Amino acid sequence: MLKLMLFMFDLQSLVWLLPSKGKGDLITCSKQKNSELFHAVLGGLGQFGVITRARISLHPAPTKEGAYNTVDIMQTKFILPDSEEKWVIQAIRDAWKRFKGKIKQKHFVPFDTIEDMVKNRPTQVPESQFIKLIYYWSHPTIQSISEKNKKHKEQQKFPHRMGPINFGRVRVALRATKETNEEPKRFEMFLATRTSRKRKEIDQETQDAIDEFQNRQAAGETDEEAFESLFGKEQPGRVRCYGRSVTRSDLKKHAEIFELKQQHQEEVTSLKAELGDMKAKQQHQEADLHGLRNMIKLLVQRSEPGMRSEEIEALLQDAQHSPIDANSAHGSTHIPNINMMRVKIEMLIRNFKKK
8 A cells, every 4th residue: 555654844934914905915924034923923813814825844744643633733833723723724735735736747747767756856855755756646546536637627617817816815805995894705706816917808708607697697696696507506615716715604604793793883873873863953952942042031121121131041040940830849951841931931020020
């Protein structure tokens, strides 16, 4: 049975996309240049952005048991929350797959003999391990799998045109263009990743798919219905156009959080509107009271020319705040009715005349 020695990797540097207005800021972190930031990003700070590229070096794993548990190896170097275990495993798997593919294309495919392959092997891979890789790639079963993968890749439709740009960066950029910072829809991601950065024309097959999607939307289908009609249902554990490690449950969780934030924002907006209405009503009532007081002053001055303005003001204060009968518990604090004000004023004027 063919066995391949396992490697232990060492992360040397990474590129971190920090979300901001526009496309975001790219920050290169490494052990040598900015070690503190490098370890902070891997220790949890990286969750607030997107790690777009990573450079690793390979070393033989110290023991078979230790090499099998990749997350345990990572924990010896970095502090990683348990919730990120899935992301760590997928990121390492994808990085190893890309690294191995580059080695194969550059140091295995161009040569016909094992001697030439070993002579031109990559310097970072020990000779004993590279020879095992050669036998692994030369095995009939592995070659058969490789041929099937080639055919499947050739059959893939609508290839993206982002080159080495991570889809996570595209998602961050699209979210930044939205006022509510909501998650972009799948077809928005499809358009963004299939449009050339140099704005060249897209291939006819992709253009036909875009036209068909827009026609289905115009016919009344929802975005999700039109997308699945065009591209088919999703396979378990993946979602098209969002990049690796993104699942339906992840998107559902983000959608629920976004909905809660929207509800909270709507409640805050509603409360602010109610408060504004109350303030406007209070200002209107104060204006009515001011007009009412001026009118009563004028009436009192005409009926009792001998009263001074200070006495009239005192009467108004008493009429506004004093109860109309002795059974009232306390004075009214609301805007008085004009008829009640008139009755109170007449009572106070009669009392004034008796003095």
